[in-house]
Amino acid sequence: MASKLGRTINTSKLFPPKTLNPCHLIPSFVHKKKISINEHSPFFPESNIYTEFSRPYHSSEDAVSIHSDSTTVVEELTAIFTNQPLLRTSEELTTLGTKLNTETVESVLKGLKSWRIAYEFFSWAADQDGYRHNCYTYNAMASILSRAKQTAKLKILARDMVNSRCPMTPGALGFLIRCLGSQGLVDEANYIFDQVKMMGLCFPNSYTYNCLLEALSKSTSVDLVEKRLREMQNSGFGPDKFTLTPVLRVYCNAGKFEKVLDVFNQIRDRGWIDGHIFTILMISFSKWGEVDKAMELIERMEDLNISLNEKTLCVLIHGFVRESRVEKALHLFDKMRKLGFKPDLPLYDVLIRGLCQKKELRKALNLYMEMKDSGILPDVSIISKLISSLCGEGDLASTKILLEEGEQALDAKALILLYNTLLDGLVNHGLVDKAYLLLRVMMGAESVSEAVNDLVSIKKIVSPDCTSFSIVIDGFCNMGQLDSALRLFWDMIRMGWKGNVLLYNNLINELCNANRVDEGFELLKEMKKSGFKPTQFTHNSIFGCFCRREDVSRAIDLVREMRENGHEPWIKYYSLLVKQLCIHGKVIEASDFLNNMVQEGFLPEIIAYSIVMDGFFKIQGVDKATKLFRDICGRGYCPDVIAYNILMNGLCKARRVSEAQDVLNEMLEKGVVPSVVTYNILIDGWCKTHEIDQAILCLSKMVEKAREPTVVTYSTLIDGLCNAGRPNDALILWNEMVKKGCSPNKIAYTALIHGLIKCNKADIAVVFFHEMKEKEMKPDRFVYLALINDFVSKGNSVLALEVLKDMVTNEKFPSPLDKDYPLCISALHKLSEDVVTSSDVKNLIVQGLIPTIGNVSDMDVKSVVEPRD
DNA sequence: ATAGGGTTAG
Numbered sequence: 001m002a003s004k005l006g007r008t009i010n011t012s013k014l015f016p017p018k019t020l021n022p023c024h025l026i027p028s029f030v031h032k033k034k035i036s037i038n039e040h041s042p043f044f045p046e047s048n049i050y051t052e053f054s055r056p057y058h059s060s061e062d063a064v065s066i067h068s069d070s071t072t073v074v075e076e077l078t079a080i081f082t083n084q085p086l087l088r089t090s091e092e093l094t095t096l097g098t099k100l101n102t103e104t105v106e107s108v109l110k111g112l113k114s115w116r117i118a119y120e121f122f123s124w125a126a127d128q129d130g131y132r133h134n135c136y137t138y139n140a141m142a143s144i145l146s147r148a149k150q151t152a153k154l155k156i157l158a159r160d161m162v163n164s165r166c167p168m169t170p171g172a173l174g175f176l177i178r179c180l181g182s183q184g185l186v187d188e189a190n191y192i193f194d195q196v197k198m199m200g201l202c203f204p205n206s207y208t209y210n211c212l213l214e215a216l217s218k219s220t221s222v223d224l225v226e227k228r229l230r231e232m233q234n235s236g237f238g239p240d241k242f243t244l245t246p247v248l249r250v251y252c253n254a255g256k257f258e259k260v261l262d263v264f265n266q267i268r269d270r271g272w273i274d275g276h277i278f279t280i281l282m283i284s285f286s287k288w289g290e291v292d293k294a295m296e297l298i299e300r301m302e303d304l305n306i307s308l309n310e311k312t313l314c315v316l317i318h319g320f321v322r323e324s325r326v327e328k329a330l331h332l333f334d335k336m337r338k339l340g341f342k343p344d345l346p347l348y349d350v351l352i353r354g355l356c357q358k359k360e361l362r363k364a365l366n367l368y369m370e371m372k373d374s375g376i377l378p379d380v381s382i383i384s385k386l387i388s389s390l391c392g393e394g395d396l397a398s399t400k401i402l403l404e405e406g407e408q409a410l411d412a413k414a415l416i417l418l419y420n421t422l423l424d425g426l427v428n429h430g431l432v433d434k435a436y437l438l439l440r441v442m443m444g445a446e447s448v449s450e451a452v453n454d455l456v457s458i459k460k461i462v463s464p465d466c467t468s469f470s471i472v473i474d475g476f477c478n479m480g481q482l483d484s485a486l487r488l489f490w491d492m493i494r495m496g497w498k499g500n501v502l503l504y505n506n507l508i509n510e511l512c513n514a515n516r517v518d519e520g521f522e523l524l525k526e527m528k529k530s531g532f533k534p535t536q537f538t539h540n541s542i543f544g545c546f547c548r549r550e551d552v553s554r555a556i557d558l559v560r561e562m563r564e565n566g567h568e569p570w571i572k573y574y575s576l577l578v579k580q581l582c583i584h585g586k587v588i589e590a591s592d593f594l595n596n597m598v599q600e601g602f603l604p605e606i607i608a609y610s611i612v613m614d615g616f617f618k619i620q621g622v623d624k625a626t627k628l629f630r631d632i633c634g635r636g637y638c639p640d641v642i643a644y645n646i647l648m649n650g651l652c653k654a655r656r657v658s659e660a661q662d663v664l665n666e667m668l669e670k671g672v673v674p675s676v677v678t679y680n681i682l683i684d685g686w687c688k689t690h691e692i693d694q695a696i697l698c699l700s701k702m703v704e705k706a707r708e709p710t711v712v713t714y715s716t717l718i719d720g721l722c723n724a725g726r727p728n729d730a731l732i733l734w735n736e737m738v739k740k741g742c743s744p745n746k747i748a749y750t751a752l753i754h755g756l757i758k759c760n761k762a763d764i765a766v767v768f769f770h771e772m773k774e775k776e777m778k779p780d781r782f783v784y785l786a787l788i789n790d791f792v793s794k795g796n797s798v799l800a801l802e803v804l805k806d807m808v809t810n811e812k813f814p815s816p817l818d819k820d821y822p823l824c825i826s827a828l829h830k831l832s833e834d835v836v837t838s839s840d841v842k843n844l845i846v847q848g849l850i851p852t853i854g855n856v857s858d859m860d861v862k863s864v865v866e867p868r869d
Numbered sequence: 870a871t872a873g874g875g876t877t878a879g
Binding site for chain 1: 874876
C-alpha cells in the first residue's frame with residue numbers, strides 16, 4: 001500500500017478500483033499545479049496543502065527526470081551502500097554527502113534492497129551538513145520499515161519525524177498514519193496524529209482523517225473511532241464512503257451488531273455499497289460463526305449485481321470448514337470455480353483437511369487428485385494429513401500410493417516426515433508392532449522387508465530420525481510394552497541419536513509407574529550424561545514412585561535434589577505418601593516427613609498437614625493432633641474448612657464436643673464458612689454424647705445458614721433419636737427427608753431399621769427392610785441378625801424364619817469363627833424347636849444353606865428329603 | 870505430559 005509516500009492516494013488495494021476515483025478528494029486545480037523539483041524550503045505555504053498530489057515522483061515512469069548529476073549521485077550512493085560497506089567513511093562519500101538533496105535520498109532509498117541498509121543510509125544522510133530530511137524522505141523510510149515489519153524502528157522514526165518539526169501535507173500525514181496502522185501501531189498512529197496537529201505541522205483534511213480511522217479500525221476501540229468521527233465532523237469534514245467503511249469495520253471487530261446494522265444502512269442509503277463492504281461483513285459473520293448470515297449476504301450481493309471476489313469466497317469456505325460444514329464449503333468451492341477463480345493450494349488444503357476430519361476420505365482423495373490434475377503441486381503437509389487419516393481408517397493401500405508419490409516428488413528431508421506420519425498413524429491405529437517392523441526396515445533390516453510389503457515398496461531407503469524412534473518408543477509405552485520400548489531406545493542410542501527430553505521423561509515415567517524406579521534412576525543418569533536437564537516432570541515421576549512405596553528416606557533425598565534444580569514436589573505425591581503412612585499407623589513418620597520437607601525449603605500445603613492431623617486423631621493422639629493444628633496456625637497457615645472439620649471431628653470422637661463447638665465459633669470469627677460436613681460432625685458429636693437436643697439445635701442452625709441437610713445429617717440424627725428412645729421423632733425426620741427429595745441410602749435404611757429394632761419396633765422396621773430390598777440395596781448381615789434375633793426372642797418364629805431364608809439365599813451363613821456364629825446357632829435352635837418352623841429349618845440344612853445343628857440328626861434330615869404336601 | 874489431594878452418618 002504505502003508506495004507513493006502520501007503524494008497520491010493509493011487506495012486501490014484497500015478499495016476496489018472500479019468504485020474509487022483516486023482524485024475524488026482532490027480539487028481539480030491541484031493537478032495543474034507543479035512544484036519545482038529543487039524545492040528545498042522546509043516549509044510549504046499553507047495554500048499548498050494539496051501539492052503533494054501533484055508533485056512528481058522522480059522514480060516513477062511519468063516523473064520529471066532528475067538532471068544527470070543527480071542520477072550519478074544516486075547510482076554511486078546505491079552502489080556504495082549496497083556493495084562497499086567499507087567505503088562508507090571514504091572521502092568519496094563525504095563529497096557525495098555535499099550533493100545530497102531530498103529527491104536523491106528518496107531515490108536511493110527506493111533502490112536499496114534491504115531495509116537495514118536503507119536505514120543505515122537514511123541515518124547517514126541525516127548527519128550530512130546542509131541536508132535535512134523532509135516528510136517525503138521520512139515517509140519513504142517509514143514505508144520501507146513498515147513493509148519489513150520493523151515496528152519498533154518505525155515507531156522511533158515517526159517520533160523523530162514529529163520532533164524534527166518537518167511540515168507535512170495532509171496526504172503525507174495520512175501516508176505515515178497508514179504505515180503505522182498497517183503494522184498495528186494503533187495507539188502510535190493516534191498519538192502522532194494529535195502531535196502533528198498540535199504542533200501545527202499539518203492541517204488534516206478528510207483524507208487524513210480517513211487514514212486515521214482506517215488505522216483505528218484495526219482495533220476494537222469503538223470509543224476512539226467514534227471520538228475521531230465527531231472531531232472530523234466538527235472540523236467540517238462530512239463522512240464519505242471511506243469514512244464509514246472503517247467505522248463499520250470497528251463495529252464488526254467489537255461485535256456490536258446493532259451499530260454494524262446502523263452503519264450498514266447509512267452506507268446503503270447513500271448508495272455506497274460495494275464488494276469491499278460486503279467482504280468486511282462476511283469476514284465478521286464468518287468469524288462469529290454466522291456463516292449462514294454470510295451466505296444471505298452473498299445472495300443480496302448477487303441481487304445487487306456486485307460480483308463476489310475471490311477473497312470473500314475463500315473466507316467463507318474457511319468459515320464453513322471451521323464449523324465442520326464441509327458440504328456447504330464444497331458448494332461454494334464449486335461456485336468459485338464456476339466464476340472462473342482458480343483455487344490455490346491453501347484452499348484445497350483446508351477442504352481436504354475438512355473432509356479428513358469428517359472421515360470422508362474418498363472425497364478427500366478425489367479432491368487431492370483434482371488438485372494435482374489442475375497443476376498444483378501438493379506439499380508435504382497435505383500428503384501427511386491424508387496419510388495419517390487413511391492410516392486411522394486402516395486404508396493402508398491408499399497410504400502406500402501416496403507414499404510412493406511422495407517418494408517421487410519430495411526430497412529426503414520431506415520424505416522422512418511422511419514416513420514418520422505413517423509410523424504415527426500405525427501406532428495410533430494400534431499397530432505398534434507393524435510400526436516397529438517398518439522402523440527396522442528403515443534402519444536397514446532387509447530381512448523383514450517382506451513384512452511391510454503392504455505398507456511401502458521401498459525404492460530408496462529413508463533412514464529413521466529421532467522422531468521416528470520416539471513415535472514407536474512412545475507407542476510401545478502406551479501399549480504397556482515397556483521392555484520393547486526400552487530395547488528400541490537403546491538401539492536408538494547405539495545408532496547415535498541422543499533422544500530428547502520428552503522421550504526420556506516418558507520412559508522414566510513408565511518405569512516408575514511399573515515400580516521399576518531403580519531403572520528409572522539409571523535412565524535419569526543417562527539423561528544427564530547426554531546433556532539433557534531433567535524437568536519437574538522427570539523428578540516428580542521418580543518422587544511419585546518413592547511416595548507410592550512409602551520409601552520415606554529416598555523420597556526426602558529426592559526432595560533435596562529437586563530443590564537444587566528448583567523443582568517443586570507435587571502435592572498429589574507427598575499427600576499420598578503421608579496418607580499411606582497414616583493408614584499404616586506411621587503417623588509420626590508422616591509428620592517427620594513434612595518437617596523434613598520444611599527443612600529442605602518446601603512448605604507443604606495445608607492438605608498434607610490435615611492428613612497428618614487426622615492421622616493423629618485416629619490413633620488417639622488427640623493432643624498431638626490439636627498441637628499440630630495450633631503449630632501450623634502459628635507458622636502462618638490459614639486452615640481451611642476441611643482442616644477445621646478434621647479438628648472438630650477429632651474432638652467430637654474424643655467426646656470433647658463442647659471444645660468442637662468452640663472451634664466452630666472460632667471458624668465463624670475468622671470468616672471460614674462452615675460446610676454441611678462441619679454441622680454433620682457436630683450433630684454426630686452431640687448425638688453420641690446423648691445431647692440429642694443440642695444436635696437438633698445444631699440442625700436448625702445449619703438450616704438457618706442455608707446449609708441443606710444431607711442424607712448424612714438425617715442418618716446421624718435418626719440414629720441419635722432412636723438411641724435416645726425417640727423412634728417416632730426418627731420416623732418424622734425420615735418422612736421429612738423423603739419429602740425434601742433427599743433419597744435415603746443403605747446407611748440411612750440401616751440406621752432406621754436398626755434404630756427401630758433397638759426401640760422395640762421390629763414390626764415397623766421390617767417394613768423398611770422390605771422397602772430397602774425393593775430398592776435393591778443389600779442389607780448388611782447384622783441387620784438380618786438383629787431382625788431374626790428380635791423376632792425369635794419375641795416368639796415370632798414365622799417372621800424370623802422368613803428373614804433367615806432371605807439371609808441365607810443372599811449371603812453365606814457365618815463361619816464358626818465369626819463372632820456372630822453363636823448368636824445364629826442359638827436362633828436356629830429356637831426355630832428348629834418350634835413346630836411351625838422346624839421342618840423348614842431342616843430343609844435349609846438339606847439344601848446346604850445352613851450348617852447341621854446339634855439335635856437335628858442325619859436321620860431326621862433324610863426323612864424330610866421326600867417332599868410332603 | 871502437570872494437581873483429582875485432606876473431613877461426616879449405620
